[in-house]
Amino acid sequence: MELEERIEKLESREAIRSLVTDYSMAVDDRDVETIGTLFSETGIFGHADGSAVMHGRQEIVDFYNSRLGDMGPTYHYPHSHKITFTDQDNAQGIVLAHAELSQEAKTYYTGLRYYDKYQQQHGNWVFQERLLKFLFFMPMEELVRDGLTQTNRKRFPGQGELPTDLPEMQESWISFLAKD
Numbered sequence: 001m002e003l004e005e006r007i008e009k010l011e012s013r014e015a016i017r018s019l020v021t022d023y024s025m026a027v028d029d030r031d032v033e034t035i036g037t038l039f040s041e042t043g044i045f046g047h048a049d050g051s052a053v054m055h056g057r058q059e060i061v062d063f064y065n066s067r068l069g070d071m072g073p074t075y076h077y078p079h080s081h082k083i084t085f086t087d088q089d090n091a092q093g094i095v096l097a098h099a100e101l102s103q104e105a106k107t108y109y110t111g112l113r114y115y116d117k118y119q120q121q122h123g124n125w126v127f128q129e130r131l132l133k134f135l136f137f138m139p140m141e142e143l144v145r146d147g148l149t150q151t152n153r154k155r156f157p158g159q160g161e162l163p164t165d166l167p168e169m170q171e172s173w174i175s176f177l178a179k180d
Contacts, residue, residue: 012091013083015125016118020095023127024076030068036061039127040119048115048131049165070157072102078114089120090128100140103157109143111135113166133165 001009019038026034036057039045045060046053054060068074076099083093095114100107117129136143136153147153152161167173 016083017081019125020078027076028074032061032064035064043127044129048133075100091118107140109140110137135166
């Protein structure tokens with residue numbers, strides 16, 4: 001790979017990391033207009049289990065206008081970020097993250113992974129797809145008490161206990177347990 005290509009890839013990698021940071025800040029700041037600009041016109045956002053999936057920028061913006069209105073302050077923070085380029089204008093990524101959310105007079109805490117597809121459009125990187133998989137989503141006091149020892153660790157407000165995506169649904173986890 002030539003030096004110019006390597007520099008371009010590094011610049012793209014940093015732009016994608018900034019995209020992820022911009023998303024977190026826009027959600028926390030309730031800047032729904034910016035959230036819309038971070039997705040392609042045909043972008044997809046939702047839960048990887050298919051329970052909630054929005055198609056297209058306008059549907060994503062409408063979702064956030066509705067969803068964020070039910071919440072108090074939130075704090076999203078991405079951690080590790082793996083980026084793999086499929087070509088010059090397309091990449092995939094996995095972002096390991098946590099978020100703190102307030103809703104129904106409770107503080108919720110979540111550990112999750114974002115499974116992303118990125119696309120460069122008009123010189124800017126945007127989300128083509130952003131799907132969430134959850135390790136846990138529950139009131140903080142439940143997590144501290146014994147949250148990770150429980151089977152159904154998704155506790156979205158008003159929805160009861162739901163099966164989690166991570167790690168139990170990962171092929172490697174299933175294979176590892178099958179060895180016993």
